[in-house]
Each structure stands twice: as C-alpha cells, then as structure tokens.
Amino acid sequence: MSLSPRPWLIALGLLTALRLLAALLLPPAPDEAYYWVWGRALALSYYDHPPMVALWTAAGSALGGDTAFGLRLLGPIGVALASILIARTGNGLFPGSGAGYWAAALLNGTLLFSAGSVLMTPDTPLLVFWCAALWAWVQVHLRQDGWWWLAFGVLAGCALLSKYTAVFLGFAVVLWLVIEPGARHWFRDWRLWMGGLLALLVFSPVLVWNAEHDWISLAKQGGRAGNVGTASSLRYLGELVGGQLGLATPIIFVLCVAGIVVACRRAGRRDAVATLLALVTLPPALIFLWQATGSRVQGNWPAILYPSACLAAAGYLGPRWQGWRKWGVVLGLGLTLVVLVQGIFSPLPLPRRSDPTLARLGGWHDFAAEIEQIRRSRNASFVAAEEYGLASELALHLPRGTPVIALGDRWDLFDLPEPPLDGQGLLVRSTRRGEAAPLWPEAAPGGEVARQRKGIEAERYRLYDVSLSDDGLTRVLLPQRR
Template sequence: MAGSVNPWLLGLLALTALRLAAAALLPLAPDEAYYWVWGRDLQPGYLDHPPMVALWTAAGTALLGDNALGIRLLGPVGLALATLAVAGAGDALFPERRPGRWAALLLNAMPLTNAGAVLMTPDTPLFVFWCLSLWAVARLHASGNGRWWLAVGAFAGCALLSKYTAALLGAGLLLWLLAEPSARRWWRDGRLYLGGAIAALAFLPVVAWNAAHGWASFVKQGGRAGAGTEFGPRFVLELVGGQFALASPVLLILCAAGTGLAVAAWARRDGGAGLLAALVLPAALVFLWQATGSRVQGNWPAVLYPAACIAAAAFAAPRLQSVGAWIGGGMTLAILLQAGFSPIALPRSADPTLARLAGWPGLARDVEVARAAAGVGFVAAEEYGLAAELALHLPPGVPVVAISGRWDLFTLPEPPVGRTGLMLRSLRRGEGAPLWPGATPMGEVVRSRDGTEAERYRLFRVETPPGREPAALLPRPR
C-alpha cells in the first residue's frame, strides 16, 4: 500500500535516480577516463592508487558499456548504501536522539558528497567503505557484540583497497580503543585482532604488487605525506576556503561545532560521541599539518564528514541543520546545472567544470580531422588524462598512444616502432621539448564549450622511436 512506503527511502531512491541521470549526462573528467583504462587492465595495484576504482569501473562498464554511465554506475549506487550506513550509525550511537536521518540529509546536501556520487574517482569507493566501517563500529559499540569487528575489518580492508587515506580510519579507531574506557576491553578480545587480520589480508595484494614493482605506488604516495617545505599559511587558507565551498559554509561550521561538542560529550564519558570525535580529529589534524607546507586537494577531507555530520545532527540546533541543508543543496544544484548546461559563460579560471569536463568530444573530432589531413596512423599524448579522453572519444580503429614512464607499470601493448602519428600537447604545460624526439609542430586545436575556451593544444607530427620514453596502446571502447 502507498501509505506503508517509507518517504525517507523514497527520497533516497529519487536522489539516487537523479545522480544516475547526472552521471549519464555529464562529460567524463580526464581522471575518470584514466580510471576507465585501469578497468580495462585490471591489476592488484597501480602507480597512483590501489585497485578498487578499477574494479568499480570494470563492473559498471561490463553491465552498461564503455560510456559515462557505465564508468560511474557504482558511484550513485554506492552513495545510496553509504547514506543508509550513516543513518544507521547515527541511530545506533544515539538511540534516544536518533539523529541518523538528519545526519544523512546533511551529508547528502554537501556539494562534495554529490560530486563524489557522480564522478568516479578513488575517493568514491573510499567514502562508501569508510561509511560502512563507521556503521559497523557503531553497531559494535551499541550492541557490545565483538563479531562486528569482523565486519569492521572487511569494510576497512575494502577502504584500504580504495585509497591509502584509509589508514586514517585505522588511526581513528586506534585512538578510540586507547582513549575510550568502555572500548579498552576489546584489547582482550581475539575478534578485534581477527578483524585486523581480515583488513590486512584484503590489502595484501597491493603490498605484493608494490613489492614486484619497486614499491612504486608506496613511494609516490608516501612522497606526498608530510608538511613539505613551503611552510606558511597559504595552503591552510586554501584548504579551509575550499571546504567552505565544497562542504558549504553553514554545513562546514555545523560539522566543526558538532565535532567540538562531541569532544565535550566524550569528556563526560559518552563513548558514542568519542567514536565520532576519534574518527574526525586525527584525520583533520593530518590534513591541517600537511597544509602547513603543501597543497591538500579539496576532495581529500571528504572522509571527515560522515562522522562529523552525525555529530552535527546529534548536537546542533535543528533550525541550523535545516538552513545548512537548504544552502548546501542549492549550491549542489547550481554546480550541476553549470556543469551540464553552462547557463553562465564563465572563464576557465572561475569555472572548474569548464576546465575539467567540457569539450572533449569536440576536441576529438578536431583531432581526427587533423590526423586524417596529415595522413598519419595514430594519435598520441603525454598527459595520461588527455590520452585516456582521446581513447574514449576518437573514432573506432584509430590507435591512441599514451607516452610517459607510468605506462611501464601496465600490461598494455607497446606501439609499433617507426610509425608516424599526431601528438597533442597542452599549452598549459609550457614550451618544453616533447618526450619523443624529432616532433614537428603542425598547428593548434582548442577544447571549448559554447565558444568559451577551456584549453589549447599544440599538434606535432611524431614517429614512434626505438628505446625511448615508455608508451602504451590504450584500449578503445568495446
């Protein structure tokens, strides 16, 4: 009967349907195209991240094909599951207040969360499995049943397979186990260690891949850890300002205030509030510390918000929560409309959607015209995202070659030596020499949206040289 249908679940289904529609309609960003290549060359690890995003793109494209919706399919579906997990965790931790649905609403109103639901990056599965881990440990705390440690370990292991940032989840749980009196008993329970073993076992293939490839991914991502050398307030202000835009101003303030109130409640022996504080504070401090000397990308702190939104919903005034949800939802809608329909002609510097999403099919058409006019056999690019976009959008049968050292870590075929092709190079990369010698300039092409320039590229006539920079033939849509 219609009266028995849960309106909250209907709202979540409607939101998921809207996100699926946005996933189908919005152009793919270069990183998404790059992760599509990963899904066509499945491995236990990659230079940039662990393999979960490759598994998600491979699963989605196996179901719906090599298109935007196929690549992004599991994002909206996963965020719906994460929403249920956050709602369940909030109600489990505070059964008298039952703030779970409000916490889920606040989380889903954030532009950052909606971007993660639509765009497929490693942060998307990380966010989903982080929320599921939070739900499992909330159930553990509420029930006192140690078997939940097995679920915590399984979800945390999947988070580690998504992105190395998941180590901060372990740091938060460790802090809670050490500082929360009611949680210390778990140190005497073997199921805690079994859960940890499950997480470690899930991550073991990534370790094995790194061991076989000179620890390439650990070295690359480990080099980003730490505060860097440019000490000063610049990157801290950039980080905080970015979160005001990505989380929305009111919701960011509510999350910060809610976390502070959770710390105060923890001091009064509220173990549930302590869990939320422990899952926010270590990661937040790490990001702030790193920002004292190097840039922290705006999407990295997304993992702070599931626990922070529960804290905000549990401790902040309902009226402020409502205002924050409306403002965040309005900002999200404006961003999606600009990305999909560009009602306002903004320059690249003021419109990230223009810079990352716009004009790829048109660029591919112009490149194909230039290739055919030059009478050459392939198209190449040194930027991995640009090469992946061309592989997705160029006509069938046109080989696409990606050039750079990172492709040595893939199992993709190498291009034949001595063939002539057309190479693109963004003018934003400067005027340095191309990686392949003997490149001859052949003009320029522009990527644009409705006449507004997004990026300009120089064309070169090139020949695949023997024994030079590593290169790979990219897969093409099936």
C-alpha cells in the same frame, strides 16, 4: 524538527535518480577516463592509488558500456547505500531523535558527497566503504557483539583498497580501544584480532604489487607532506579552510565543526560515543592541517571527515541548530544542482578560471571529433599524448580503430601492449605544459587546436607530426571502446 523514514527514503531515491541522470549527461573528466583505462588493464594496484576504483569502473563499464554512465554507474548506487548506513548508524547512536536521517541529509548536502559522487574517483568507493565500516564499528559498540569486528575488518580493508587515507580509520579504532575504558576488554577477544587480519588480507594485493614495484606507490603517497619553511604555509592553510567551506558548503561546514567541538567536550567526560566520533574526525583533521603548513592539501582529501562530523552535528547540536540544519541541506542541494546544471548545459558563459566544470569536463566529444578529422586529413595512423588524462580522454572518445599511444614513465607500470615501431602519427600536447620541447623526439610542430564548450575556450593544444622509432621511450597502446 525530525525527519521520518518514508519521506527521507523517497528523497534519497529522487537524489539517486538525479545523480544517475547526471552521470549519463556529464562528460567524463580526465581522471575518470584514466581510471577507465585502469579498469581495462586490471592489476593488483597502481602507481597513483589502490585498485578499488578500477574494479568499480570495470564493473560499471561491463554493465553500462564504455561510456560516462557505465564507468560511473556504481558511484550513485554505492553512495545511496552509504547514506542508508549513516542513517542507521546515527539512529542507533542517538535513538529516538532521528539524528541518523539528519546526519545522512547533511552529508548528502555537501558538494564533496553529493556532486562528487557523480564522478568516479577513488574518493567515491572510499566514502562508501568508510561509512560502511563506521556502521560496523558502531554495531560492535551498541550490540557488544565481537562478530561485528569481522565485518569491520573486511569493510575497512575495502576502504584501504580504495585509498590510503583509510588508514586513519584503523588508527581511530586503536585509539578508541586504548582510551575508552569500556572498550579495552576487546583486546582479549580473538575476533578483534581476526578483524584486523581480515583487513590486512583484503589490502594484501596492494602490498604485493608495491613489493614487486619497489614500493613506488606507498613512497609517493607517504612523501606528499613536507615543510617548505616559507610564508606559503599560510596560503596553503587558507586554501584548505576556504576549500572546505566551499566543498562542504558554509553552513554544513560550521555545523560539522560545532558538532565535533561538542563531541570533544563530551569525550572528556567519558562519553564512549562522543569519543568514537571525535577520534574518527579529529586526528586526520589535525594531520591535514599540519600537512597544509608545508604543502598543498587537495580539497577532496578531507572528505573522510564528514560522515562522523555530520553524525556529531546531527546528534549533539540542540534545538537552536535545527533551522541551520534545514537551511544547510537546502543550500547544499541547491549548489549541487547548480554545479550539475552548469556542467551539463553550461547556461552561464563563464571563463575557465571561474568555471571548473569547463576546465575539466567541457568540450571533450567535439574536441576528439576534431582531432580525428585532423588525423585523417594528415593520413596519420595514430594519435599520441604525453599527459595521462589527455591520452585517456582521447582513447575513450576517439572512434574504435583509431590507436591512441600514451608515453611517459608511469605507463611502465601497466600491463598494456607496446605499439609497433613504425608509422606516422599526431601528437597532441596542452599549451599549459609550457614551451619546453615534447618528450617525443623530432616532433615537428603542426598547428594548434582548442577544446571549447559553446565557443568558450577550455584549453588549447599544440599539434605535432611524429613517427615511431626505437628510441627507448616508454609507449603503450591504450585500450579502445568496446
């Protein structure tokens, strides 16, 4: 069964409209609120990630306001463009088969790509630029036109400017140029080297920022992997595989694995296209598996594997897989709809441990309103928080005119103003941080409050009465909604 362009484009348009609607209705997650702060304090880079997510958040907020819809605006639009590029890539690699449309459909059927693109995280621009760079690389191969290396360099640089894992894309290109006999001639073409230089130039702000900050971000990301030398490695591996079965959805995960297995077999028979797809997918997959032997691999990290894996699944799996492709897309989009409906309307009264949408998204608006009411009743002049996500959520939700103070060492790296050294305030601290004393000295306990959605508790917080003083702690004033 093949897909034709017109129905496919209509389906993509409807899916994009659904994502934009979900972006409007879903409350922002703590990490999204944190990236909104980034967008209001633009810098060459940041402790956690490169700056692309901040640029997207700032641009979206400028167009759509300091709202959940504004900070997410570019995500669904970018993912729609990436879907078109994946379709064009697949149709170019497997002409006449409609494989590109199926590859894009499978990719949009994964929760990582479909529901994940509603939220604004570094993975969203990473996947968009990853798909675009992969498309440019395929144009080099199909057209044998070295000018496409320049486009690849810029797009790969933008992917690196989104997240450090984009380095796997450059690694795959180098391996392909070395392994594939028909590609080695590019080493003699100056445009290949110019593409690499352009990628480095696009990424250079991150290098400049790291050089100015003792390479703190690169050191953090480079030090994530480790070997604990205990049986926990089996648990981490199980979490990784189980997480991918869920986030890719089971059928699409199996299709992707089967497609890459076929691609690897064909690569052994000197198939340049199969070699390309295998090299984009297999090395990072092996790195993630190795890392899981010593530390936890977050479920979103392997998202970069799926564009090429979906291309292989659509292009190499024969007619007997057609039914599985259809049901994989149906199941994936159905699960996406269930997740979005639960996150927006919460029809199922699930507890926190069974509902990640409750834990991350639930009840922020009402919670902030309650905090503001308590602040006023205590005549506090500001609200403060130690957790960066909580502080960012409060800054995004509290009324304009209510100062929000964040404290912690990470804020040293932001160009944000320090608060004045006087005034009484209200410190909000999650009970999940345990019984340890707050960072804020002389914090006087002042009760508890819960964040809830439809009466189901998402998280509980302790309140403290605090005062500002010159005690050496890093404190910054977070931006307010415009």
